[in-house]
Amino acid sequence: MTADDKEPLQYHRGFGNHIESAAYPHSLPQGRNNPRLVPRGLYAEQLSGTAFTAPRCENRRTWLYRMLPSVSSTSSGFISCQDKSTNLPSFFGHTDWNHDMKLDPNPMRWGATPPPKEGANFIQGVHTMLGSGDPTTKSGIAVYVYAFDQDMNCHDEKMHFYNSDGDFLIVPQQSGLAIQTELGKMEVSPGEVCVIPRGVVFTVNILRDDDKHVFARGYMLEIFRGHFSLPELGPIGSNGLANGRDFLHPIAHYDEVDDANESQSCIIVNKFGQSLFARTNPHSPYNVVAWHGNYLPYKYDLRKFCAINSVSYDHPDPSIYTVLTAKGGDEEGTALADFVIFPPRVMATDENTFRPPWFHRNVMTEYMGLIYGEYDAKKGTGGSDQKGGFVPGGSSLHSIMTPHGPDAASYYENVKKGCKEPTKFDGGLAFMFESSAMCKVSKFALNCEQRETSYAECWNGFKNTFPNMHV
Ligand SMILES: [Fe+2]
Structure with a gap:
């Protein structure tokens, strides 16, 4: 961890706002989204979180201005983790959605999720608890617990993840999370929660105060359709419960990209229909220099409720x-x-x-x-x-x-x-x-x-x- 990393992170504020963020001067196009000449030689790429035709009040999209488009360097192709010798589980949450889920109406209770028996990173440390529906038809939800003790980018095999199935709501219970996304970085500690929208590439590491061996534990809710919103307040009025101003979005941050540097090679993992697929990438996916839009990760401190x-x-x-x-x-x-x-x-x-x-x-x-x-x-x-x-x-x-x-x-x-x-x-x-x-x-x-x-x-x-x- 560098000294820079220990500086408190900065955030943009406000739930559902249209926000613009730039990590390099004059890198954000002005007055249009997709100019022929994008400033600083960047590539414009739209990330759509709703259908183009979704009602305006629900429409979510963000324009990304990046050193290379996401589609570059993808020719190696994704390989199913079922078919490939890999240290990743075949199915997200170690659960075959079609064969490992059972109906049972009994009330149930579980003790604290134990630390992983063998070293595990976030992807390896998630276990499915329950769920309904089918992400391939965009219906239903899934509930998970996680326990992991390794960072996703700590070894030779750096891993980054995106979820084609839905939005994750992550609830840390033990140890904070240092989360890097295409839109920037967030630190999320127990007592806070965060949402990672469908499709956003992210990496989850443990937020360590020192070098002690610790493990992170928590819960996740995934929705296979739509996005989270603030509840209507009805007779409560225009204030109260979770106030919009307390939701924090990352600011733009990029890694340097150098395809000639083999140490930048990484694995992109995709959850697609609850199955896991992986491919190699020659450089960091975190090369978004500037962005603007309203389809964004965010965090919220429950103590502000x-x-x-x-x-x-x-x-x-x-x-x-x-x-x-x-x-x-x-x-x-x-x-x-x-x-x-x-x-x-x-x-x-x-x-x-x-x-x-x-x-x-x-x-x-x-x-x-x-x-x-x-x-x-x-x-x-x-x-x-x-x-x-x-x-x-x-x-x-x-x-x-x-x-x-x-x-x-x-x-x-x-x-x-x-x-x-x-x-x-x-x-x-x-x-x-x-x-x-x-x-x-x-x-x-x-x-x-x-x-x-x-x-x-x-x-x-x-x-x-x-x-x-x-x-
Ligand atoms: Fe109840």
């Missing part, structure tokens, strides 16, 4: 904590996927309020994770398999219409507890990927050692005291 909550009785539905939403559910007002957090906040205060989440059966699929601390509806202990409960780095799944809610210990504890005084919950940061899609669970998720097979035991012990009160 302006939580809205009940100030009288009953806590609202968790949709009140939606950070980002992806439209595309099959009914009006129904998202393909929502990213929801349970941030530090003052809880509803009247004396007869039950503060933890209620018992629930949902038309949506709920996958939850914990970034730090505790979640107020689950005690820290697990069932008979001694797997330890809902812990940071772990997760849970409550599928469509699968009953769930506070465990018996949490329920009775909170029934007994008075609620007269305002209480600030500040003990943890949980999140939920909520989807209208019915999801299948991967073989990995079903069989991995961190699965807590006794999870449903946490709902043992409820007593029927009808017609008398519990307490």
